[in-house]
Amino acid sequence: MYLTQGLHRSLQQNPDAPATIFGERVRSFREQAGRVSRLAAALRALGVTDGERVGILALNSDRYAEALLAVPWADGVLNPVNIRWSTAEIAYSLAECQTGILMVDDRFAPYVPALAQGHPGLKTVIHLGDGPAPDGMLGYEDLIAAHEPIPDARRGGDALLGVFYTGGTTGFPKGAMISHANLCVATLGAQAVTPSGLPGGRTLLAAPMFHMAALAAWYTQLAVGGTHVITPYFDPGEVIETIARHRVSYIMLVPTMIQMVLDHPLAAEHDLSCVRSVVYGASPISETLLRRAMKVFPRGGFVQAYGMTELAPIATMLTPRDHEEGTRLRSAGRAAAHTEVAVVGHDGRELTRGEVGEVVVRGGNVMLGYWNKPEETAAALRDGWMHTGDGGYMDEDGYLYIVDRIKDMIITGGENVYSAEVENVLAAHPAVAQCAVIGVPDPDWGERVHAVIVLQPGATASPEEIREHCKSLIAGYKAPRSCEFVEQLPMSAAGKILKRELRRPYWEEADRRVR
Template structure:
């Protein structure tokens, strides 16, 4: 299996069907294949060798779609960069992966000087925006126009397809290595459920295309031979307009996006009856929001996905029927390609209903973490991926997530590792000690919350902490709320007892995740 397989099939069977729609541009399967082959040829001409990592820092567009296909066509490796990261985080990921070629659009071209300053190995920057190509960069369209198409390398199977960076438990991002088999297995398993899209899908990319949740949808549509409609970024009116204009049938969103659509004052102005499938993930959806969303999208079946980047990403799905039968607090059942168990600290199965760690295995499980053998060994044990999530299986095989064994917060669909935030906050001169936890939030699911002890004679405001943090890491990781305390609860060994801190905010809830 290989990522470009769907492109070959679509071009053979429906060469003149629309493959991408972005703004006023519509390109057919045949046109996309030609452009992908030429972009791959251009990369070879720039010195990209088999296995080299090539990064992209861009909002959603049809060119992003071409990048995702041209890298394996050229026998190269994908590195989609998180657009919400700070320059320091981006530069770290480029240096860590040794990505010496970067595609960048108009929105992020101004960051390039700072990236080059931090990583002098960045030798080639390709401008893939619609504006004028800045000095020191190469024009994407000029490269394609001048290049000769090359044959598809058909990089596939267990070969590395991409490095997908997540937050790091030690304060630094870590690159998840996914093979073609990993990505294709997850996409095929998701499509096989029938929950995600029809064969003639018109799929809206409103969630960021760097994110593996959207990429899973992208690959599913590619396999099915559908059409990809892109808007640069999520905006409620832009989504509503795109659905109406292009008769969108499916999309992947996070619950906060669905809530913003359902509650938008102009939502009733648009015809949204074409939508048949809506998948969401990162957190469950409340019954109240689901009811409003079902009224807004009257024909749509809603599916919740539970997964991780390390699982490429789908592990379980909760389908449309379960959404109508009172199982909203469940994360669904294992998808066809995924085997799941609940285990204790010794790796032994626990009885149904008992809480333990969720582990999974199958063809979707990552190759490992890039250049991090110790973390790889900790996550992959005896063939199973240890998710770090606490949960249980009920008598009917539905998975319920109740806690996170790893120190991670999911806020608005983004993973935030507490260590990253704590390291940034601890650098403030007034901070003596800090603990970062996730607490319930009606809009974001979970909110990043900091509990801080100040040094004697010092004080600090929540606004100062936020500003200080955003100078060092991505803004979405900065704490949305701050408590100043005299002391943090610690164990006899001096370890901060975060569960004690969290219990103050989660109260008598049955689960400490949203």
């Protein structure tokens, strides 16, 4: 299969049905296909062919959706950029995978000078915004108008679809290489367990489209035919009004977002019974929140999806029936139709049920590897299994429970943060002698980034100063939301910081050690 296949199918079967709704702008599949093929021609003229990378740095829009289709149509490879990263992080990711063409909207156009300085190989910038293209950039609409359609390259199968950057355990992002087959297998496997995308349905895209989870939601609806209703970013009030106005049938949000929707006063004023599927991930949902959500979305089947970017992104699913029974809400569900999931010990052998070990996943959804990182690829992909770095156990019925993280990672508001990356930045502050970064429970974000710091003799620093220092070098969501200053850090006999000792007072009253 290939990414653009769903567009061809809808063009054949429902050419005048709406493909995208963005604000007041509605485009049919006929219009979308014509624009995508012309944009692909423009990209081809700019040198995109045979796997050349094209970056997208933009808020959600119908143009973003067109770009996702046009790049593989031109035989190129996608590099969707994390919009929450600092310019230094973005420049690193663009440079590492040699992305020479970047699409930006009005929000991120001001980033371009700094990105060009950090990545001299950035040769072409395409402006996705509504106004005139800034100096030095090519206009998106101008390119479409200036080119004739070209045939779809139908890039697909095991060919590289995109390079999707995640946080790095060493402080540098890693580019997960996802093939067309990876995404197609994961999507169809999830659909086989419990359909989320409905033929002729409407999917709301409010989570950022650079994220693999949002891309999977987008592709699910594309594959079965239907409409994408797109908002630039997540805003709980706009989400509520958009769902009600356009009768959205499928939404994908993290529990933090669901909480914000339920807490918004508009939730009580609108009929949201049109929603048939509510997919969430990044953390389990509390029974209290679930009961509230089921009242607001009375016809919505709730699905928890556990996975990671490297798995395109789904490994296990907790189905609507599981949510209705309510006895396994702390579970991450069971293996989806396209995966094998196991819990293994240090020797790689599967453990007995109930025993805690590392979660590993095998299937056609497993990434090709990390871009230009053979050692990290070899560490993650062993004997056909993706080693997730998550600690967990499986019960007798095959339900997976995540209880710890073997890799030093925090999930806050649905975003992955590697402690090493934050610690590297903290260590650059002149007042910091030693530091450790951990995840602690947070009622709004699931976990929050927390720094434990030993100051240099005679030095002073405030939590606000520490946070601003970090935000100047890494994305704001990675910066510590809380800090504590201590005289010394707990150490093992080998001189290793004992993070479990730092975590214990925060998590000992929690019902699980990670969220």
